[in-house]
Amino acid sequence: MDIPECIRENVPLAGLTTFKIGGPARWFAAPANRAQVSAALAFARERGIPVLVMGGGSNLLVADAGVEALVIRLDAAGEFGSIQPERPGEGEAPAGLAWRVGAAASLPELVSRLAREGVCGPEAFAGIPGRVGGAAAMNAGAAAGGFGQFVMAAEVADREGNIACLDREALNFSYRGSGLPGRLALSFELRFSELGDGKELTHRAKNFLDRKRSTQPLAFPSAGCVFKNPSGTASAGALLDWSGCKGLREGGAEVSTLHANFIINTGGATCRDVVGLLSRLREVVREKHGIILEPEIRLWGPAETFPGFGVDGGFHTNREAKC
Numbered sequence: 459m460d461i462p463e464c465i466r467e468n469v470p471l472a473g474l475t476t477f478k479i480g481g482p483a484r485w486f487a488a489p490a491n492r493a494q495v496s497a498a499l500a501f502a503r504e505r506g507i508p509v510l511v512m513g514g515g516s517n518l519l520v521a522d523a524g525v526e527a528l529v530i531r532l533d534a535a536g537e538f539g540s541i542q543p544e545r546p547g548e549g550e551a552p553a554g555l556a557w558r559v560g561a562a563a564s565l566p567e568l569v570s571r572l573a574r575e576g577v578c579g580p581e582a583f584a585g586i587p588g589r590v591g592g593a594a595a596m597n598a599g600a601a602a603g604g605f606g607q608f609v610m611a612a613e614v615a616d617r618e619g620n621i622a623c624l625d626r627e628a629l630n631f632s633y634r635g636s637g638l639p640g641r642l643a644l645s646f647e648l649r650f651s652e653l654g655d656g657k658e659l660t661h662r663a664k665n666f667l668d669r670k671r672s673t674q675p676l677a678f679p680s681a682g683c684v685f686k687n688p689s690g691t692a693s694a695g696a697l698l699d700w701s702g703c704k705g706l707r708e709g710g711a712e713v714s715t716l717h718a719n720f721i722i723n724t725g726g727a728t729c730r731d732v733v734g735l736l737s738r739l740r741e742v743v744r745e746k747h748g749i750i751l752e753p754e755i756r757l758w759g760p761a762e763t764f765p766g767f768g769v770d771g772g773f774h775t776n777r778e779a780k781c
């Protein structure tokens with residue numbers, strides 16, 4: 459099979475992540491429409507290449523050597539970046555509560571748009587970077603719960619390139635997880651329960667953002683919280699803080715002095731630096747508190763780069779299936 463037009467080789471990924479770290483993708487596609495999505499998946503299937511789906515790159519650490527995979531990052535310029543109100547059918551929720559949103563739409567843009575439109579709920583997600591697809595896949599969290607609470611259904615491309623609609627039961631939302639990783643989400647049906655005043659909600663969104671800015675190092679490149687909060691104990695950030703981890707450094711990577719569950723790239727940090735810090739942090743908390751922290755960020759690259767941590771190997775498209 460020839461290389462489809464939407465696929466490029468050896469594309470640097472660091473600039474596409476909020477950590478600003480990592481090597482290239484061996485293959486990279488930014489499909490702008492469904493035909494290009496199918497062509498990219500068919501290419502991966504024919505060559506037996508694993509597929510990794512990239513959202514806003516805000517929860518991701520890429521190996522310095524890069525990834526031997528096809529990275530698919532939907533093009534946000536077209537239909538996959540759109541945010542549209544849905545007209546309610548008879549007997550359905552009132553106008554303004556149902557939205558069809560492309561997986562590549564920016565989460566901060568969605569939050570400010572819906573606040574302006576007087577939709578209650580998403581304002582609590584102000585300050586979370588990334589795209590709607592990633593926020594759904596990771597069930598990105600705020601004090602008010604995960605983003606999955608708004609998702610009624612997702613349109614996904616399966617491994618053969620067929621488009622299917624999955625309802626919320628099939629999406630299996632959990633703490634920082636869902637059934638979406640391993641699938642390529644194209645768009646979502648979002649449903650909200652209450653309308654309010656646009657000015658008031660915009661103000662509330664700003665307050666959430668200000669609160670985040672005062673407790674999280676948002677001005678530095680990072681991937682957000684690096685470890686999941688363990689269940690039934692103090693948060694990972696508090697455990698790391700009590701263990702004296704703030705300010706620990708490895709090369710250009712530093713444990714934030716503002717929030718101990720953030721590793722910031724102070725300039726020129728490598729994946730190796732971050733993995734070194736992750737291992738030290740995990741060891742300190744294991745020693746002092748007997749708790750094994752699990753990474754919250756996704757790790758892309760050769761397994762040897764992330765000793766003791768599980769990498770996201772992507773998914774293989776079904777080579778036998780007909781497209």
Ligand code: EPU
Pocket residue numbers: 598599600601602673681682683684685686687693694695696699716717718719754
């Ligand atoms: N804390 C410390 N020291 C620290 C950090 C936190 O003592 O260095 C304490 C805080 O004072 C607070 C508690 O730990 O009492 C919890 O901290 P925080 O409110 O900052 O929440 P978190 O559990 O650390 C979670 C999410 C964040 C999300 C915030 C706000 C996880 C792993 N983290 O953080 O998500 O922004 O709640 O809702 O679930 C992310 O996913 O990347 C992320 C940053």
